[in-house]
Amino acid sequence: MAELAHTLPASWYCSSPLYQLERKSVFMKSWYLLGPVTKFRTVGEKIAYEIAQRPILAFRTSGNTPFPSSDEFSVICAETETPLRYHITPTGLIFSTISTEAPSFHDFFPDMEPLLARVDFTRLPYRHSIKYEGNFNWKTMIDGYQECLHCQYTHPTFSKTYPSTFYAVHNHHNFSQHIADPSRPDDGLFLYFFPICTLNVYGGGMSSxxxxxTPDPGVTRMEFDYYHLDAGDEFAEYFGFVRQVAMEDFELCERAQGNLGAGVYGQGVLNPVKEGGVAFYQGRVFELVCAQFETDRHIDHDADIRVMAMIYSQAIPTLLAVLVGVVFVYRVRSASVSEKTERHLVCKECEFPADWWTGRDIFEVERRAIFSKTWLCLAHRSRFAKTGDYQCYDVAGFSIFLIRGKDGEVRAFHNVCRHRAYAVTKKERGSAAVLGCRYHGWSYNVYGELVKAPHFDELPGFDRSRNSLFAIHAATTDDGFVFVNLDSRLTVSPLERGFHDAFENHVQLKAGSEWVFGDAVDGSFNWKVATVGHGAFIDVGRLERAVRKKSFLSSILRMLHRSQGQSVHSLFPITSVYAVSGTGCWFTLTLLPKSEQKTTVRVDVYGPNGGSTCMVGNTISDLLKKRVLELELEYQLYIDRAEQSGFECNNTEKEVQKNILDRVKSHSRLEKLQGTEVFPASREPRQNSKFQQADQLCKSLDCKDGTQRKDLAW
Ligand code: FES
Known part of the structure; x- marks a missing residue:
């Protein structure tokens, strides 16, 4: 069976060392479109660019004709003022390099000028520029640009004018030409210049x-220039149209990047016709990066051999001197490393790292050690009353959803489309027999099976059954609590039973509980702070007092007066269940960590369906908001205390934290043993040699890079 093309591995979208290699192999060796000559009208006006952290200035040096000659223009490095090579095409486009390592313009774009000779790029005056940052890798945006398979799903307005039926991408050496409609060659022309520049003639104007x-592989700066004949209303209309398309693409990229970085999705398949532009440019990146990697490896190897040869060839006194020097350097470095480690991570007396509450590395290990392989209580069955009811959760960067099947069972899936990692559903909750991904239209049923994949179904070698959603272990207890375990192994240790028996007896959950209310509040605190005294997160006594103040809730007041106390059950690590005795009303609080400093707290209220339970829900919601504010203040105190005297907490708090610490330490030991990070939730990619080579390259870079892999102190 024919093998389909695959995307680059997700690791290539998230790794800093890989980006550094791209910088060397791709960015330093390319040419960049600065714009048409119309952008550089005023002599001496320097226009700044920054490409791959290289700041450059481009400007017209002399002349007053609309089209500058090549000696009336200059591009220089903004830091050293060293001149850089540039090229002006006969049709008025100016390209520049950012380093001396790039080949000549004609070697880089050998067949571009004749192809673009028919289009006059100087026809439209420059109007406006904007720039902003987005949370995605540069390749995530180029992936979207290099195909219009997504246009009918994502850009409805654009698709009306430029139906994707005729849309075609033609790849050439280091550039692609997109033609929306062959009968209109000057409208709907999109040019991609490898690696990061575009020029777009559509909607009555032109943009590039x-x-x-940026140095963060998950952040990219978008820079737009707009050109149009009219400076007034017509430009405003054109601008509105093209900005709409740009913002739709921006949203796609941020969501897809979130899933690429979560450590679950490995890679997807590409349609050879409709996504040929993606395969083309990704292939170019792959080829250049691999070549550079090999070159660097040989250079490192040769350098090692030279060093060894030098050491062996020196006379004994010199050797001794070198040894003394090495010992000295080692001691100085050891002292400084241990000083840093001491300050950054260790509190020896209590074993806890000093940045227990704030450390990015610690949060990342928690994602792997706890959230990827622990049973997490997320909901109650009554939340899913009918087939297709679903609810999404974002737990420590894992986007997942629960959905009820026709058989009444609640199943869990990663909210990650198997094609190119966009979210299968963007809504927080809803009801649907089929969930359709809005990027390219793949659709999945309530069992996670891929039921429709437009433009893929007919491809030889495409097998729907190999592209189902990533299923997550889910278990529903007898009294309806739904737990999930993200561990990707086929079998995981079964859910421990026990808590719910006692709880069920206490609140008589079987007596017709229904989900009646849900809310979520975002807070700026580490999730572990909220586990300190987790059971008392919401004080039901306080709830009672709060309700009493509201005269219109007198019925609730009476009900709560009758209550004989409260029952709280903590379900490690993120959920607690609360009941108010005698009311039949109970609720769950779930901590949904977002990052090391952000947590969302979700409340769901269950009980007999009726006004009284809803009113309790609203009151809880108010209390929750106040409690989150309190937690933010407490979090600051924890941070201040930790900065002054390291990790501190009382014995009860320490017991909860120790449980977390033990799991984190145990997973770290496993990783040390295996010599690599272990992601229990990640899914095995399909076996293909290119993926393995690419992923292995990224892993070996990450392992070498000290900034990425700080050893934790235990
Ligand atoms: S990412 Fe392409 S269909 Fe979902």
């Missing part, structure tokens, strides 16, 4: 944008 990488 640069997809500028």
């Amino acid at each position: 944008f640069r997809v500028c990488p």
Whole structure:
């Protein structure tokens, strides 16, 4: 069976060392479109660009004709003022390099000028530029640009004018030409210049944008320039139209990047016709990065051999001197490393790292050690009353959803489309027999099976059954609590039973509980702070007092007066269940960590369906908001205390934290043993040699990079 093309691995979208290699192999060796000559009208006006952290200035040096000659223009490095090579095409486009390592313009774009000779790019005056950052890798945006398979799903307005039926992408050496409609060659022309520049003639105007990488592989700066004949209403209308398309793409990229970075999705398949532009540019990146990696490896190897040869060839006194020097350097470095480690991570007396509440690395290990392989209580069955009812959760960067099947069972899936990692559903909750991904229209049923994949179904070698959603272990207890375990192994240790028996007896859950209310509040605190005294997160006594103040809730007041106390059950690590005795009303609180400093707290209220339970829900919601504010203050105190004297907490708090610490330490030991990070939730990619080579390259870079892999102190 024919093998379909695959995307680059998700790891290539998230790794800093990989980006550094791209910088060297791709960015330093390319040419960049600065814009048409119309952008550089005023002599001496320097226009700044920054490409792959290289700031450059481009400007017209002399002349007053609309089209500058090549000696009336200059591009220089903004830091050293060293001149850089540039090229002006006969049709008025100006390109520049950012380093001396790029080949000549004609070697880089050998067949571009004749192809673009028919289009006059100087016809439209420059009007406006904008730039902003987005949380995605530069390749995530280029992936979207290099195909219009998504246009009918994502850009309805654009698709009306430029139906995707005729849309075609033609790849050339280092650039692609997109033609929306062959009968209109000057309207609906989209040019992609490898690696990050575009020029777009459509909607009555022209725009170009640069997809500028930043040192953070998950952040990209978008820079747009707009050109139009009219400076007034017509430009405003054109601008509104093209901005709409740009913002739709922006949203796609941020969501897809979130899933690419979560550590679950590995890679997807590409349609050879409709996504040929994606395969083309990704292939170019892959080829250049792999070549650079090999070159660097040989250089490192040769350098090692030279160092060894030098050491062996020196006379004994010199050797001794070198050894003394090495010992000295080692001691100085050890002292400084241990000083840093001491300050950054260790509180020796209590074993806890000093940045227990704030550390990004610690949160990342918690994602792997706890959230990826612990049973998490997320909901109650009554939340899913009918077939297709679903609810989404974002737990520590894992986007997941629960959905009820026709058989009444509640199942869990990663909210990650198997095609190119966009979210299968963007709504927080809803009801649907089929969920359709809005990027390219793949649709999945309530069992996670791929039931429709437009333009893929007919492809030889495409097998729907190999592209089902990633299923998550889910278990529903007898009294209806739904737990999930993200561990990707086929079998995981079964859910421990026990808590719910006692709880069920206490609140008599079987007596017709229904989900009646839900709310979520975002807070700026580490999730572990809220586990300190988790059971008392919401004080039901306080709830009672709060309700009493509201005269219109007198019925609730009476009901709560009758209550004989409260029952709280904590379900490690993120959920607690509360009941108010005698009312039949109970609720769950779930901590949904977002990052090391952000947590969302979700409340769901269940009980006999009726006004009284709803009113309790609203009151809880108010209390929750106040409690989150309190937690934010407490969190600051924890941070201040930790900065002054390291980790501190009382014995009860320490017991909860120790449980977390033990799991984190145990997973860290496993990783040390295996010599690599272990992601229990990640899914095995399909076996293909290119993926393995690419993923292995990224892993070996990450392992070498000290900034990415700080050893934790235990
Ligand atoms: S990402 Fe392409 S269909 Fe979902």
